[in-house]
Amino acid sequence: xxxxxxxxxxxxxxxxxxxxxxxxxxxxxxxxxxxxxxxxxxxxxxxxxxxxxxxxxxxxxxxxxxxxxxxxxxxxxxxxxxxxxxxxxxxxxxxxxxxxxxxxxxxxxxxxxxxxxxxxxxxxxxxxxxxxxxxxxxxxxxxxxxxxxxxxxxxxxxxx
Amino acid sequence: xxxxxxxxxxxxxxxxxxxxxxxxxxxxxxxxxxxxxxxxxxxxxxxxxxxxxxxxxxxxxxxxxxxxxxxxxxxxxxxxxxxxxxxxxxxxxxxxxxxxxxxxxxxxxxxxxxxxxxxxxxxxxxxxxxxxxxxxxxxxxxxxxxxxxxxxxxxxxxxx
DNA sequence: ACCATTTGCATAGCCAGCAATGCAATGTTA
DNA sequence: TAACATTGCATTGCTGGCTATGCAAATGGT
Numbered sequence: 126x127x128x129x130x131x132x133x134x135x136x137x138x139x140x141x142x143x144x145x146x147x148x149x150x151x152x153x154x155x156x157x158x159x160x161x162x163x164x165x166x167x168x169x170x171x172x173x174x175x176x177x178x179x180x181x182x183x184x185x186x187x188x189x190x191x192x193x194x195x196x197x198x199x200x201x202x203x204x205x206x207x208x209x210x211x212x213x214x215x216x217x218x219x220x221x222x223x224x225x226x227x228x229x230x231x232x233x234x235x236x237x238x239x240x241x242x243x244x245x246x247x248x249x250x251x252x253x254x255x256x257x258x259x260x261x262x263x264x265x266x267x268x269x270x271x272x273x274x275x276x277x278x279x280x281x282x283x284x285x
Numbered sequence: 286x287x288x289x290x291x292x293x294x295x296x297x298x299x300x301x302x303x304x305x306x307x308x309x310x311x312x313x314x315x316x317x318x319x320x321x322x323x324x325x326x327x328x329x330x331x332x333x334x335x336x337x338x339x340x341x342x343x344x345x346x347x348x349x350x351x352x353x354x355x356x357x358x359x360x361x362x363x364x365x366x367x368x369x370x371x372x373x374x375x376x377x378x379x380x381x382x383x384x385x386x387x388x389x390x391x392x393x394x395x396x397x398x399x400x401x402x403x404x405x406x407x408x409x410x411x412x413x414x415x416x417x418x419x420x421x422x423x424x425x426x427x428x429x430x431x432x433x434x435x436x437x438x439x440x441x442x443x444x445x
Numbered sequence: 446a447c448c449a450t451t452t453g454c455a456t457a458g459c460c461a462g463c464a465a466t467g468c469a470a471t472g473t474t475a
Numbered sequence: 476t477a478a479c480a481t482t483g484c485a486t487t488g489c490t491g492g493c494t495a496t497g498c499a500a501a502t503g504g505t
Contacts, residue, residue: 149309
């Protein structure tokens, strides 16, 4: 029968949403510092992870794997093309789609970049025991799944 | 004796940093949907939480409490002033500092806004048991502390 | 065959975060 | 007290996230 509403004020330092934002910013700062020497920035990282597994994907396939909105991905790909990480080529069969191909330069960065990400994760998770790490990652996965589902068209004032 | 380096590739869906970023984006999407009807956006939220506890703070005091860089806060405060949430007044004793004061409009939003944030947190954490919730929040706090400490000037190539 | 719909991507414009820099007000020190 | 250092904030310019919108290519229904 827990007291959901506290009498006085919202406790910022115990709010999951606030902590999630803060933690994500710190992860980003840390990764950015480590991949900047490689000429990479954090926004390109998720796209590269997918493309290193296999390129020639369409923009739509990328955004489905990454849960990123389409204009964000279009913008990111434009920067990646500008920076010589990918090239976009028209699909022969469908005139609408642009298939994304890694450049040799991008392929060459895989080992160093993933090593940098491993280092950041290791540094962050070092404060947890191995068991805690597993349940922490599992909890994030479950929360992500929970926040992705539902809210088909609700939750934002349905009647004027 | 765990294998820290996997033989083939980086597993995105088990990377703490990737999951933290994804989770934070989902929290933000959800909160944004709920506070948009109030005329608020997520960037102002942390500042408001601090100011609702007591205003008249300087910009520097705000950024220390929130771990936000100074130009980000200056920009956020400019939007908040534009939107009638705060006013900035020069400190009498020190000609450099601007003290931040909430408007009546901003004060009036506290209950509705914190209720919205509570709803988001409750929805996200509903997939965890009470015990899991506590350890999850604790883990985030510990990781935040770990990523904040150290790295005084290191980790990004110390010699040219 | 035609028109409407759907699909894939690009663009515009905003918010939020950052580093780098500028500058005025205050402190400090020789 | 004059020169220097520090502090507090603003500005510039970038990345990265979003919504809203536009548009061309493909698809479907009739």
